[in-house]
Amino acid sequence: MKNKTGVVVGLLLMVLLWILLFPKTLEGFLGQFFASKFPEGGRTPLRILFMEHMEMVLISSFLAIFLGFFLGLFLTTSWGKPFKGSLMKLVSLGQTFPTAAILALVIPVVGYGLKGAIFALFLYALMPIVYNVVVGIEEVSEDVVEAAKGMGMTELDIYRKVKIPLAMNTILGGIRTSTVINISAATLAAAAGAGGLGVLVVNGVRTFDMILILMGSIPVTLMAILTELSIGMLEKKRIYTQ
Amino acid sequence: MMIFVMGFLLLAMLSVGFTKKKALFSGVFAPVLFLFLLYRISEKALVFGSQGSAIRVSFSLGFYGLLLMVYLLVGHALEKITRHQGLLYGVLLLLLLVGLFLLYREQFEAFSIMKEFQNKREQFFASLQTHLFLALFSVMLGTLLAVPLGYVAHSKKQLEGAVMVPLSILETIPSLSLFGILLVPLSRLGQLPFFRALGVSGIGWAPAVVALTLYSLLPIGRNTLVGFSSVDKSVVEAAEGMGMSRRQIFGKIELPLAIPIMLTGVRIALVQTLGGAVLAGLVGGGGLGTFVFLGLAEGSPDLVLLGVMPIVIMTLLLDASLKGLIEKLRRNGR
Amino acid sequence: MIELQNVVKTYEGQEAVKGISLRVQRGELYVLLGPSGCGKSTTLRLINKMIERTSGEIYVEGAHVDAFKVEDLRKKMGYVIQSTGLFPHMKVEENIATVPKLLKWSKEKTLERTKEMLRLVGLSPEMYLKKLPRELSGGEAQRVGVARALAADPHILLMDEPFGAVDPIARVRLQKEFRQIQQKLGKTVLFVTHDVEEALLLGDKICLMRAGKIIQEGTPEEVILKPKEDFVKDFFGKEGALSLLSRYGAKDYMDKTLVDGPTLPDTATLKEALAEMVVRGKERIGLSGGSISMGSIMEIMRGEGHEE
Numbered sequence: 049m050k051n052k053t054g055v056v057v058g059l060l061l062m063v064l065l066w067i068l069l070f071p072k073t074l075e076g077f078l079g080q081f082f083a084s085k086f087p088e089g090g091r092t093p094l095r096i097l098f099m100e101h102m103e104m105v106l107i108s109s110f111l112a113i114f115l116g117f118f119l120g121l122f123l124t125t126s127w128g129k130p131f132k133g134s135l136m137k138l139v140s141l142g143q144t145f146p147t148a149a150i151l152a153l154v155i156p157v158v159g160y161g162l163k164g165a166i167f168a169l170f171l172y173a174l175m176p177i178v179y180n181v182v183v184g185i186e187e188v189s190e191d192v193v194e195a196a197k198g199m200g201m202t203e204l205d206i207y208r209k210v211k212i213p214l215a216m217n218t219i220l221g222g223i224r225t226s227t228v229i230n231i232s233a234a235t236l237a238a239a240a241g242a243g244g245l246g247v248l249v250v251n252g253v254r255t256f257d258m259i260l261i262l263m264g265s266i267p268v269t270l271m272a273i274l275t276e277l278s279i280g281m282l283e284k285k286r287i288y289t290q
Numbered sequence: 291m292m293i294f295v296m297g298f299l300l301l302a303m304l305s306v307g308f309t310k311k312k313a314l315f316s317g318v319f320a321p322v323l324f325l326f327l328l329y330r331i332s333e334k335a336l337v338f339g340s341q342g343s344a345i346r347v348s349f350s351l352g353f354y355g356l357l358l359m360v361y362l363l364v365g366h367a368l369e370k371i372t373r374h375q376g377l378l379y380g381v382l383l384l385l386l387l388v389g390l391f392l393l394y395r396e397q398f399e400a401f402s403i404m405k406e407f408q409n410k411r412e413q414f415f416a417s418l419q420t421h422l423f424l425a426l427f428s429v430m431l432g433t434l435l436a437v438p439l440g441y442v443a444h445s446k447k448q449l450e451g452a453v454m455v456p457l458s459i460l461e462t463i464p465s466l467s468l469f470g471i472l473l474v475p476l477s478r479l480g481q482l483p484f485f486r487a488l489g490v491s492g493i494g495w496a497p498a499v500v501a502l503t504l505y506s507l508l509p510i511g512r513n514t515l516v517g518f519s520s521v522d523k524s525v526v527e528a529a530e531g532m533g534m535s536r537r538q539i540f541g542k543i544e545l546p547l548a549i550p551i552m553l554t555g556v557r558i559a560l561v562q563t564l565g566g567a568v569l570a571g572l573v574g575g576g577g578l579g580t581f582v583f584l585g586l587a588e589g590s591p592d593l594v595l596l597g598v599m600p601i602v603i604m605t606l607l608l609d610a611s612l613k614g615l616i617e618k619l620r621r622n623g624r
Numbered sequence: 625m626i627e628l629q630n631v632v633k634t635y636e637g638q639e640a641v642k643g644i645s646l647r648v649q650r651g652e653l654y655v656l657l658g659p660s661g662c663g664k665s666t667t668l669r670l671i672n673k674m675i676e677r678t679s680g681e682i683y684v685e686g687a688h689v690d691a692f693k694v695e696d697l698r699k700k701m702g703y704v705i706q707s708t709g710l711f712p713h714m715k716v717e718e719n720i721a722t723v724p725k726l727l728k729w730s731k732e733k734t735l736e737r738t739k740e741m742l743r744l745v746g747l748s749p750e751m752y753l754k755k756l757p758r759e760l761s762g763g764e765a766q767r768v769g770v771a772r773a774l775a776a777d778p779h780i781l782l783m784d785e786p787f788g789a790v791d792p793i794a795r796v797r798l799q800k801e802f803r804q805i806q807q808k809l810g811k812t813v814l815f816v817t818h819d820v821e822e823a824l825l826l827g828d829k830i831c832l833m834r835a836g837k838i839i840q841e842g843t844p845e846e847v848i849l850k851p852k853e854d855f856v857k858d859f860f861g862k863e864g865a866l867s868l869l870s871r872y873g874a875k876d877y878m879d880k881t882l883v884d885g886p887t888l889p890d891t892a893t894l895k896e897a898l899a900e901m902v903v904r905g906k907e908r909i910g911l912s913g914g915s916i917s918m919g920s921i922m923e924i925m926r927g928e929g930h931e932e
Contacts, residue, residue, distance in 0.1 A: 082474065133366055137365050138358070138362060141361075144605040144606065145565065146564075146566060146569075146601065148565075149601065149602075152594045152598070153594055155586070156586065156590075156591055228462060232462070232464035233464075235467060236466055240586060246466065249464075249470050252470055252473075253466075253469070253473060258473070258474040261467065261470035261471060262471065264467065269459075269464070272462035272463075276458075
């Protein structure tokens with residue numbers, strides 16, 4: 049099963065790379081079904097847009113993972129306990145906001161363009177990670193923690209050697225969800241002045257140009273699927289209980 | 291200034307309100323304080339506002355932060371106090387009534403958000419209606435389609451992959467893209483007389499409904515699958531042994547046991563769709579998204595809020611009521 | 625070795641442990657016995673400070689428990705619980721090596737010790753070193769739990785119903801083997817259980833508790849043959865005396881008279897001999913090199929009972 053997914057990932061990766069390196073082939077292929085409204089050239093190359101998109105996603109996700117991880121851990125400790133209830137509620141509340149709303153609220157305050165988008169995406173990506181870290185750590189069997197404590201492990205040891213490794217599956221799940229959503233959300237950021245593949249989609253919608261829309265959507269979808277599958281593979285490796 | 295002071299006060303109360311009495315106290319005190327603050331600000335604003343119709347009084351970030359704190363505080367208090375919950379709910383209801391009354395008496399007229407609201411009053415309610423319609427209709431369609439799909443995926447193991455995988459892939463397509471992809475085919479479809487009569491075209495409600503329906507397929511379908519799979523096989527076996535027919539087993543055993551999980555899927559889909567319907571604003575489908583994107587383009591947070599707040603409130607209400615319904619069903623099923 | 629002086633533990637106004645004083649000698653297997661909720665587990669966990677006592681003093685190996693950093697205290701004692709608490713994400717090898725690693729032993733020493741511990745509990749290192757906890761049966765998991773507790777060679781073992789979750793057949797085997805290990809290594813053990821048979825089989829001393837207090841403390845013979853209260857009598861029941869018989873090997877009390885009929889194995893207990901007598905309707909059962917009579921058994925019980 050793992051090997052099957054690995055093969056699929058490899059294939060999709062190759063397709064994605066091909067599209068990025070030789071966008072004209074895809075365009076040509078699509079051009080057989082739809083009429084193109086734009087002359088070739090005079091458009092930002094796909095590669096550049098892809099890079100912009102990746103930049104937004106990578107920066108916001110890394111920040112979210114890093115900060116979210118530690119924030120989540122903090123909430124599970126005795127110091128963080130007073131804040132846990134409120135912050136978890138806040139996180140759940142935040143997740144009911146549609147992506148567009150978060151973008152639309154944060155960006156005008158922080159600033160249009162790349163910086164604002166990254167900040168907004170970071171905030172949105174933070175939530176699933178904090179949530180999953182807290183839930184994952186709290187799900188670790190009490191008996192195991194009891195045994196570890198009884199053996200004389202310090203609190204830090206218990207986290208490092210027992211709680212975090214056992215919560216990893218759930219945490220990775222949170223990272224997976226957060227990043228995949230981030231990739232999709234970044235397409236919207238184009239509507240707020242950031243770059244990325246969303247630019248193609250937005251322009252395509254405005255001009256009814258199917259090719260533009262697809263040229264923007266296909267790489268993004270491929271990216272999302274790739275991320276979903278690859279992190280999913282990491283998760284599968286780590287199942288310890290029957 | 292006062293806002294910061296208030297903010298600190300509430301923050302202090304938040305971290306301190308842990309015993310039952312304190313929680314009750316702060317849970318009641320905070321919203322009352324907040325409403326009072328609102329009233330005072332509105333008085334001042336009215337004074338400003340009367341000096342000219344172009345003057346706007348907006349809420350600062352701190353104010354919204356304050357609102358958030360109050361929300362958390364009340365939520366926290368509701369958790370802690372187990373016996374006097376009725377009291378707190380009563381107080382909240384009272385405050386709500388007072389607030390609505392003040393609203394009616396145009397106490398808050400001077401706030402910029404109210405001005406926007408007044409300006410676009412009709413459009414607001416129309417958008418609200420459209421938004422609800424889009425969301426509910428799409429989820430309904432989604433349920434009609436996804437439940438049979440989920441059941442098929444459950445009863446025939448081989449088909450499970452064939453059903454679930456395309457749905458999962460759908461989910462990873464960015465919403466904007468899906469809307470966009472549907473544009474051209476739908477506009478072509480809209481050129482056929484039957485569909486044109488319905489109002490199908492590349493823009494408008496059609497791509498929104500189709501896209502939202504497609505998105506809701508996964509949560510509903512997956513939860514249907516999980517719901518039926520979670521029915522204990524030994525229970526089904528016992529029923530067979532008693533001589534129940536396939537249909538009876540389905541109707542009396544499997545379905546009732548699977549419904550809570552299925553409804554959870556519907557709940558998730560509904561929350562997702564209420565949010566996703568915002569994008570309809572980009573393709574001319576109406577809905578509260580129009581306000582959001584208008585606000586984004588004009589740089590007016592008030593417009594954005596006008597669009598977002600109803601969504602959040604509706605989401606919270608629907609989410610909570612569905613959760614309650616599901617809990618009730620679960621308990622009856624024991 | 626372990627001494628409790630008037631230890632009290634209160635939870636929100638309720639006294640779970642009401643002034644307990646006891647002493648466990650070096651090398652003794654001391655059983656805390658009693659019905660559910662009597663406070664035996666609580667008492668155990670006060671010693672390694674998994675719970676903090678409300679008042680009273682506790683001494684371990686002569687030193688007061690408060691004199692240590694709590695983690696150091698726990699590293700000196702082995703702790704075995706009913707659900708084993710084996711780390712599911714670590715192999716058996718890594719599980720056992722946990723405390724040695726915490727104590728910064730060398731890799732070679734740790735590995736040697738791990739293998740030795742596996743052999744001690746009857747598991748072959750070749751087979752079990754690299755297994756994951758989820759691949760083990762209940763009995764195997766408990767053995768690994770014991771091995772893990774003994775890995776750093778603590779003088780004291782604290783055990784809380786360790787064999788409770790194992791099936792009855794494996795359980796008896798585990799009990800017997802554990803008794804042998806404990807006696808061989810001379811470890812001091814504080815053992816909590818609610819199972820009378822287990823207590824009588826394993827214990828050098830039995831401490832019967834109820835509602836947070838010690839009702840009676842003594843050797844199994846003392847507690848069964850000289851109960852202080854009705855509660856003690858009722859707790860062990862009328863068959864208590866019979867269970868006592870399983871502590872004695874038939875071979876130790878036989879005489880040289882030879883009889884016909886099949887003989888019992890050398891490991892037979894007085895209880896098993898008595899059972900044979902009842903089944904066969906004979907008053908004398910043969911062993912290798914002699915036989916045991918019902919009269920002797922009754923004398924033994926009376927004799928033990930008369931001992932002061």
